Amino acid sequence: MLELKNVTKYFGKVRAAENISFALNKGEVFGFIGPNGAGKSTTIRMIIGALKPTHGEIEYAGGNIKKDKKYIENIAYVPGDVNLWGNLTGEEVINFMMKTRKFKNTDEKLRLIEKFKLDGRKKCKTYSKGNRQKVALISAFLSDAELLIFDEPTTGLDPLMERVFHEEVIKAKEAGKTILLSSHILSEVEKLADRIAIIRDGKIIESGSLKELRHITRMEYIIETADDITALKHRDFVHEFTESDDGYHLFIDNDRVPEFLKYLKLYNLKNLTTAPPRLEDIFMRYYEGAE
Numbered sequence: 001m002l003e004l005k006n007v008t009k010y011f012g013k014v015r016a017a018e019n020i021s022f023a024l025n026k027g028e029v030f031g032f033i034g035p036n037g038a039g040k041s042t043t044i045r046m047i048i049g050a051l052k053p054t055h056g057e058i059e060y061a062g063g064n065i066k067k068d069k070k071y072i073e074n075i076a077y078v079p080g081d082v083n084l085w086g087n088l089t090g091e092e093v094i095n096f097m098m099k100t101r102k103f104k105n106t107d108e109k110l111r112l113i114e115k116f117k118l119d120g121r122k123k124c125k126t127y128s129k130g131n132r133q134k135v136a137l138i139s140a141f142l143s144d145a146e147l148l149i150f151d152e153p154t155t156g157l158d159p160l161m162e163r164v165f166h167e168e169v170i171k172a173k174e175a176g177k178t179i180l181l182s183s184h185i186l187s188e189v190e191k192l193a194d195r196i197a198i199i200r201d202g203k204i205i206e207s208g209s210l211k212e213l214r215h216i217t218r219m220e221y222i223i224e225t226a227d228d229i230t231a232l233k234h235r236d237f238v239h240e241f242t243e244s245d246d247g248y249h250l251f252i253d254n255d256r257v258p259e260f261l262k263y264l265k266l267y268n269l270k271n272l273t274t275a276p277p278r279l280e281d282i283f284m285r286y287y288e289g290a291e
């Protein structure tokens with residue numbers, strides 16, 4: 001549905017995005033993650049046509065976006081920091097959006113206002129960041145756009161509202177919408193995304209499904225044994241060795257597992273469990289790698 005081909009953006013000498021390439025399939029949730037200043041917003045602003053790439057191409061439904069601007073009507077975009085017309089109420093802003101999009105389902109509007117617990121009668125200038133975000137999120141979920149783009153959508157929301165956001169993303173996906181979700185909240189992306197791309201310093205450093213990305217990190221092992229296995233701590237493939245009530249916890253490099261298993265044979269184990277790595281572990285490794 002959307003494809004970026006070697007998209008690059010320079011602001012003067014600052015390289016905000018370099019050779020960004022990825023494609024979104026219709027009906028998927030695509031997570032775009034990276035630390036502050038990595039280039040997520042710049043990339044998104046190029047997708048919505050607010051910035052012109054220095055190099056590279058962006059295609060939407062097979063057409064080049066430089067030539068055909070009509071594709072923008074098929075995108076609903078919620079920026080990280082939402083600005084609204086201060087003198088309109090939240091509901092007036094939502095009504096305005098519905099009118100411009102010729103969307104008439106007021107029951108759905110009321111459902112979303114109720115679900116996001118928005119007081120739509122207050123003027124937007126009195127709203128907190130979270131309330132402004134709610135107005136934009138409700139408008140996006142109400143729109144008939146086929147691609148929904150959320151840039152750090154839950155930074156102003158409390159955990160209950162975050163959950164509402166997650167539920168609505170899943171609903172939108174079930175309705176066949178495509179979702180680009182930019183975030184540095186890894187658990188959010190992990191829960192929702194079918195595939196992810198990790199961006200850092202303007203470059204995509206890894207992309208794929210979570211399952212595909214798990215190979216690049218360490219697995220955690222929890223060992224229950226009456227034996228003293230602290231000698232393992234000194235092996236170079238063992239990391240973060242700790243002792244807890246439920247056993248010894250340690251992380252093992254995935255490519256060194258056969259060696260690890262050989263060592264394990266030296267002990268009498270009561271139980272051995274493993275935990276798949278979280279996106280956070282993958283991400284932290286990239287963080288650490290740069291320092």
Ligand SMILES: Nc1ncnc2c1ncn2[C@@H]1O[C@H](COP(=O)(O)OP(=O)(O)OP(=O)(O)O)[C@@H](O)[C@H]1O
Nearest residue numbers: 011014015016034035036037038039040041042043
């Ligand atoms: N208009 C601009 N002029 C100059 N430099 C810019 C501009 N916009 C972004 N940058 C720079 O480009 C880089 C990428 O910024 P961008 O906002 O895309 O990152 P981000 O991943 O969205 O981060 P954040 O989560 O903090 O918004 C940063 O170094 C930023 O300072």
